Amino acid sequence: MQVAPGVAIPLREVQLRASRSSGPGGQHANVTASRVEAVFDVAGSPSLSEEQRRRAMAKVGPRLTAIAQDARSQARNRELALERLRDRLAAALAVPRKRRATRPTRASRQRRAEAKRRRAQTKALRRRPPE
Numbered sequence: 780m781q782v783a784p785g786v787a788i789p790l791r792e793v794q795l796r797a798s799r800s801s802g803p804g805g806q807h808a809n810v811t812a813s814r815v816e817a818v819f820d821v822a823g824s825p826s827l828s829e830e831q832r833r834r835a836m837a838k839v840g841p842r843l844t845a846i847a848q849d850a851r852s853q854a855r856n857r858e859l860a861l862e863r864l865r866d867r868l869a870a871a872l873a874v875p876r877k878r879r880a881t882r883p884t885r886a887s888r889q890r891r892a893e894a895k896r897r898r899a900q901t902k903a904l905r906r907r908p909p910e
Contacts, residue, residue, distance in 0.1 A: 780861065783869045793864065796858060801849040805884065814848035817860040831872055838871040870896050878909045 780788045782793060801816040821832060822841035835843070849857035883891075 780865055782865050783872055784828070786831065786869075786872060788819065788824070788868070790861075792804070792819060792824055792826060793861065794820075795860070797853055800856075805839045811851075811853070813851060813854060813856055815845065815852045815856040815860045817845045817847075817857075819843045819864055821868075821871075827872075834874070835868065835871040839867060843867055 845863035847856040
């Protein structure tokens with residue numbers, strides 16, 4: 780399963796469990812194990828590098844779980860659960876961009892100073908007049 784560029788998780792590392800789905804559905808829901816839970820052991824995965832493992836565990840913990848019970852079929856819920864697992868793992872592994880320091884433009888500094896002057900004027904007009 781391709782998670783991110785350069786990161787792939789073999790499906791044997793993902794544990795899939797099926798159980799009965801909650802909610803409405805009548806007789807079909809009472810006899811069908813269509814709810815699927817996909818569990819990925821982040822802490823014990825040999826597919827992730829030490830840095831990736833540390834980053835993912837900081838964001839999602841040692842185990843990542845995704846549940847799907849939207850569809851009537853177990854196969855579709857399996858696809859949905861794996862898709863959700865992949866999305867969460869990709870988000871956990873994403874490296875935030877470094878902020879590049881910038882300086883405020885002259886126009887933005889002038890706008891800020893003008894807004895401060897207007898606000899000060901408004902507050903000055905609320906004060907009691909000098910005697």
